Amino acid sequence: MAEALRDLLGLDAPSDAADLEFLEYLESLSLESVLSSEPQALAQISQSMLRSIQALSKRSHKYMVNSAIRHSSLQETIRDLDLRACELTATVPRLDAEAERFSRSLSKSGGSQILAQRKEALHLLENSERIVDLLELPALLLSAVTASPLGYSTSLDLYGHIRRLSSLYPESELVRSVRLQADDAIRQLAIDLITSLTTPNLKLAAALRTTGWLKRIVPELVPDLPAGDSLPAVFLICRFSNLITTLEALNPLRELADEERRRQHSAGQSWSGGQQTERFLKRFIEVFREHSFNIISISKNAGGCAGPETGSGIDNLGSIPPVLSAFPMHLVGMLLEILRTYLPVVKDQASRESILTQVLYCAGSLGRLGADFGMLIPSIGVAEWPDLIKRHRLLAGRLESVIADYKAPFTGVGGEPLQVQPSFCFRSRPLDLLKTRVQQSGQPTLYKSWLELRRSPNQLRALWRGTLPSAIRTGFGSALYFSSLNAIRQYAARSNVPGTGQGGMAGSTALPKLSNTANLLSGAVARTLAGVVLMPLTVIKVRFESSLYSYPSLFSAVKDIKGREGFRGFFSGVGATAMRDAPYAGLTSSNSDAKTVMGTPLAGSINFGSAILAGAACSVVSNPFDAVKTRIQLQPQNYRNMGQAWYKMITEDGFRSLWSGLGLRMGRKALSSALAWTLYEELIRRYGSL
Incomplete structure (x- = not known):
């Protein structure tokens, strides 16, 4: 039935399966359904x-258009693809x-060049x-060369490193170019070093450094020339050029001397000038x-005296001697030529002797280096040269004898050598400290003071408190006292002050001979002056020794005294100090001088013994003022002045307090006075007036 319908409708075979399926569907329907309901269903x-197609067209019309366009060119694309495929195949x-x-x-x-590259x-x-x-090595080397002399050692080390690289890589163009640049820089360094040898005032250390650097450079720059042969000549040439430059600065004086020579030739025998020539x-x-001494001495130290190397089978009789051996002859010849030319112009005998004395010293100076030219001076027509040599040798002999006499040791008691120890002040510090501790309290007991020191944590340090201000005060005080004393005595002797002698030296003493009154006054004035000048150190020393103060340093003591009492505190007790020192020094000077008038060869023993006796006796007389001075300096609030302190000490502590610490002070003062006076007398006796 379906096939009949297909034939009836004129459809070509084979038809689509959908068409066949629809025809079979129509076959299954009734006629009424086909005529009535099927058209409506088909219309729907x-x-x-x-509507679906419209919706699809609305949604995808762009894609469809593009697809249509691409589909139209698909055939050409396929043809191109086929062509490219053929080309690819070929x-x-x-x-x-x-x-x-x-x-x-x-x-x-295969040894590929590309791989090698x-x-x-x-x-x-x-x-x-x-x-x-x-x-960077050449730039670094150049900067080290131009920096300063401090970089020269670094420059040589860098150059040595570059040379080692050059020996390791001789075929490298890069290393070769670096070596060439380094050679240029090191040549500049050699020029700078040689130029530095021509500078004025070249010292030995700088010369040794410079020659040492040149010894490292020259063998590399000039391999065929040994540095030992060339460097001494280079050094001498540089220093000689500096000498010539310095001497050329004297050309104005030389022109004046030449003018005097011309005037001498015109004046003849009546010539008496020569000042400019002198x-x-x-x-x-x-x-x-x-300059000549400097040149030769530095050259010897720098290795300039080394001769040429000798071989076992080489005859050196015809070899050139070291340059340093001939250089002094050239220098001496230059000096002799100047003397031969200009010395005859100087006619004044004193001026000629002065010039020849300079020449003698110059010859002696060079003689220390093996270049004495004194024997050549008579060859230039200097007739007075032998007499001048004799006089100077005589003076030199006398000077040696005087020096030998002065080097003899000082003699003390019993003729033994007197050795004044600077440490006497240090060794006697405990006595002075105990004396101050005894005088500071109202119960002057040495045993209590000693127990107090023993209870301190550091006993040795406590015994030597105040050593520094005491040493400064003793040193400067003795110098000022004896200088002032000697000046006053010399002035009194020269001024014929009543009571003075003839100003001579008598007995074992070398001081001017004065009366007892003059000795008393001169010693008192000199000692008072020294005491007033060194009063601040005295106050600081006493407070360091006392247990009432505990200063850690000199600066703290000065700061504390200035803050509490002002500058007046540094001079507390100055009146009592003057009253103590004036009688003590005056009586010591008078008594010591009275003892030393005894004629005896044992001058040192007499001076030492008389000074001990005078120091012990005067300590007894001046001790009350020393006790008053100590109280005023340690307790300025309680003891305001000397009179009030004296009265308060007597009323509160009794007369015994005025002589507290007498034994300690007497022992220390007697020995210190003996040593100081003996040394002073010996110095005056040996060296004259101070």
């Missing part, structure tokens, strides 16, 4: 499909051949930092002496 389906054999050729060219066994590039990349360091010769000899 057509309408639904139309190219593949050539590609295979090129691949085989590339593989053969880059194989390790690539390997070299990689090697350079790996060592780029080393190459940069190598390229100035020129003295200045010339002075400069010549200084």
Whole structure:
């Protein structure tokens, strides 16, 4: 039935399966259904499909248009693809051949140049930092050369490193170029070093450093010339050029001397000038002496005296001697030529002797270096030279005898050598400290003071408190006292003050002979002056020794006294100190001088013994003022002045307090006075007036 319908409708076979299925569907329907309901169903389906197509067109019309456009060019694309495929098919054999050729060219066994270049590039990349360091070496060397003399050693070390690199890599163009730049820099260094040898006032240390650097440089710059032969000559030439430059600065004086020579030739025998020539010769000899001694001594120390090396089978009789052995002859010849030319112009005998004395000193100076030219002076016509030599040798002999006499040790008691120990002040510190501790309290007991010191944590340090201010005060005080005493005595002796003698030296003493009154007054004035000047140190010393104060240092003591009492505190007790020192020094001077008038060869023993007796006796007389002075300096609030302190001490502590610490003070003062006076007398006796 379906086939009949298909034939009726004229459809071509084979038809679509959907058409056949629809025809079979119509066959199954009744005629009424086909005529009535099926057209409506087909219309509905057509309408639904139309709406679906419209919706699809609305949604995907762009894609459809593009698809249609691409579909229109699909045939051309397929033809191009076919053409390219044919080309690819033809190219593949050539590609295979090129691949085989590339593989053969880059194989390790083929010695490929490309691989070698690539390997070299990689090697350079790996060592780029080393190459940069190598390229920076010339700039670094040049900066070290131009920096300062302090960089010369670094420059030589860098140059040695570059030379080692050059020996390790002789074929490298880079290393060769670096070596050439380094050679230029090191030549500049050699020029700078040689120039520095021509500078004025070259010291030995600088010369040794410079020659040492040149010894390292010259063998590299001039390999065929030994440094031992060239450096001494270079050094002497540089220093000689400096000498010539310095002497050329005397050309104005030389021109004046030449003018005097011309005037002498015109004046004949009546010539009596020569002042400008004398100035020129003295200045010339002075400069010549200084520079010639400096040149030869530095050259010897720098190795200039080394001779040429000798071999076992070489005859050196015809070899050139060291340059230093001939250089002094050249210098001496230059000096002798100047003396031969200009010395006859000077006619004044005193001026000639002065010039020849300079020449003598110059010859002696060079003689210490083996270049004495004194024997050549008579060859230039100096007739007075032998007499001048004799006089100077006589004076030198006398000077040696005087020095030998002065070097003899001082004699003390019993003729033994007197050795005044600077440590006497240090060793006697405990006595002075105990004396101050005894005088500071109302119960002057030595035993209690000693127990108090023993209870301190550091006994030794406590016994030597105040050593520094005491040493300063003793040193400067003794110098000021004896200088003032000697000046006053000398003035009194020269001024014929009543009571003075003839000003001579008598007995064992070397001081001017004065009366007892004059000795008393001179000693009192000198000692009072020294005591007033050194009063601040006395106050600080006493407070350091006392247990009432605990200063950690001199600065803290000065700061505390100034803050509490002002500058007046540094001079507390000055009246009592003057009353103590004036009688003590006056009586010591008078008693010591009275003892030393006894004629005896044992001058040192007499001076020592008389000073001990005088110091002990005067300590008894002056001790009350010392006790009052100590109270005023330690307790200025309670003891305001000497009179009030004296009265308060007597009323509260009794008369015994005025002589507290007498034994300690007597023992210390007697020995210190004996040592000081004996040394003073010996110095006066040996060296004259101070």
